[in-house]
Amino acid sequence: MVVESVQGSGQDPLAQDFVQFAVDAGVLRFGEFKTKAGRLSPYFFNAGLFDDGAKLGRLAEFYAKRILDSGIEFDMIFGPAYKGIPLAAAVAIELARLGRNVPFAYNRKEAKDHGEGGTLVGAPLKGRVMIVDDVMSAGTAARESIAIIQAAGAQPHAVALALDRQEKATENGQDVPYSAVQYVRDRLGLQVCAVARLADLLQYLQQTGQGGSAADHERVLAYRQRYGVDEG
Structure with missing residues (x-):
């Protein structure tokens, strides 16, 4: 099940505000960037x-608002190392500020060999777990998080992202007809919510002409037409 909230049709004010914020912060940039899949992307999002x-703090506000608006039920938050660690902590703080206090945990890349040891830090993993990450390109990090959560006896239940690129994933160097988000949602059975999607970025560029020039909209649109997934 995909949670679209108001993202399914029309303009999404939260997503538009987020894209503007990401541009202003220099996190969302336009030009020519090579992706992990070897594609030349006309935009780059570096959380x-x-x-x-x-x-x-502002980023956490966007995540928390989207998560609460999604209606997804969850018991705790998990942040995969490394970028997911500050994201999970910040989102947990913002959710608590909004009256939804939940525990959070994260993993280490390498097991600690002293003190309490192990690879997990924070609250014990239990119940329905929401994974908080920035973007999802191949779904590899999500699969690793799912394995960690299941090994602890908890239920991997949902993923919250900053940006859904809405583009084809790759397997063994070849494009596949579904995105990493669709793979996690449809094949792994997790609910997914994203603060913004590529469609929201295109709408932003079309309406504002920002991001360098109107030409950026044409380049991003061409990229979407070449590598985008069928959302039907």
Whole structure:
């Protein structure tokens, strides 16, 4: 089941505000960037550049609002190392500020060999777990998180993302007719909500002409037409 909220049709004010924020913060940039799949993308989203307290706090506001609006039920938050760690912590703080206090946890890339040891930090993984990450390109990180959560005896239940690129994933170097988000949703059975999608970015560029020039809209649209997935 996909949670679209108001993203299914028309303009999504939250997504538009988020895209504007990402552009202003220098997190969303336009030009020519090589993706992990080897594609030349006309835009690049680097969540690591939400790199001060004000930006991270504002980012958490967008996540928390989208998560609460989605109606997804969950018991705790998990942040996959490394980018998911500050995201999970910030989102947990914002959710608590809004009256939805939930525990959170994250993993280490390498097991700690002293103190309490292990690879998990924070609250014990239990119940329905929402994974918080920035973007999803191949679904590899999501599968790793799912394995960690299941190994702890909890239920991987949902994923919250900042941006859904809405483009074909790759397997063994070949394009497949579904996105990483669709794979996680339809094949792994997790609910997914994203603050914004590529469709929202296109709408932003069309309406504002920002992001360099109106030519950016044409380049992003051409990329979407070439690599986009069928949302039907």
